[in-house]
Amino acid sequence: MLSSLLLLWILLRCADSFSVRVPPGPVVVVRGATALLPCEFEPDLNISQLVVTWQRGEDARVVHSFYYQRDQLERQDSDYKGRTKLNYSELPKGNASLSITNFGLKDAGKYLCTVSNTKGTGKGELQLVYAAVYSEPRLSIHLKSSAVMVQYEMEGYPRPEILWLGSGNQNLTDHQEVSSASDGGLYYLKSYVTQNSAVNLTFTLKNPTAHQELQRHVIFSYDENIQNSSTSVVVLSVLCVILLCSTVLLLWLYCKQR
Known part of the structure; x- marks a missing residue:
């Protein structure tokens, strides 16, 4: 009886000590870049019982799943098809970081990393912020x-x-x-x-x-008097045309009277 209670106490302590760690603050990702979502946990060299699940925090859509020592993408949301990747060599070291290629506005938001292995189960939530550098004005x-x-x-x-x-x-x-x-x-x-x-x-x-x-x-800079000068030129041109026409008309009348 005592040994059973001791074993239970040890298991509970191990479960309490298991933690999943993600960045406490927002992670900014630039448009079109590959986003890295950090997630660390208490490692176990034997990953046969390791389960890693990445989901959207807002609606629980599946972003990426890993168990039975391979990716399980049957339930992966269509928005992430062919865009997500885990670093398998890092999993035994306690690193379940996920990469998402071609990051866009619709990818911004909350992400939940849930990890389970022989040492326990835990989860952590992080925030991805989208930004795009402004083009040359x-x-x-x-x-x-x-x-x-x-x-x-x-x-x-x-x-x-x-x-x-x-x-x-x-x-x-x-x-x-x-x-x-x-x-x-x-x-x-x-x-x-x-x-x-x-x-x-x-x-x-x-x-x-x-x-x-x-x-x-x-x-x-520009000459504010250009417009007035231009107007004067136009007015002068019109007056010249009128004068010329009047002169021609007078000559025609004179010739006709003769």
Whole structure:
């Protein structure tokens, strides 16, 4: 009786000491990269009874399963077909980390790693965060009748921090349009400012999730009197044409009277 209680106590202590360890904070993965989901457990060199299951934390979809010393992918969710992999040589060392290729927006979220072997059973949950580096901003300058509009367009994820500064470091941030994320997992951003005189601007974009910061300077000057000069030229040309026509008409009338 005493030996049975001792054995039970030992088993309970072993079960209590068994742990599955995953990163405590979010793991950021860039669009298109291979995501590595770390998961460590109390190792057992004999993996004949090892069971590893990766699932989505939100809806328990099966991402990857391993037991009977091989992958068991019959119940794997279709979104992960051909994209997941365990490092088999690391399993006896207590490493059940999973890799997911071609990471996209729909892959972001919670993942649950459940491990069971002769030493016990445990689970750990981690968070994957999706990010996409913003493309090189495309500059366009639009001249209007009384102003100049400077605009940048780019794609990335998530919504960035935008700042426009004038030559005196005054904040000119005004208009920006951000469309919904596309199927490719990107936001389309259009940001612009309007100036009534010569342009001397600094554009800054920050994407903290992807550890990205872009800064571009725009200097553009134009002659504000061009429009008035052009108008004067047009008016003068019209007057010359009218004068010429009047002269011809007078000559024709004179000749006709003669």
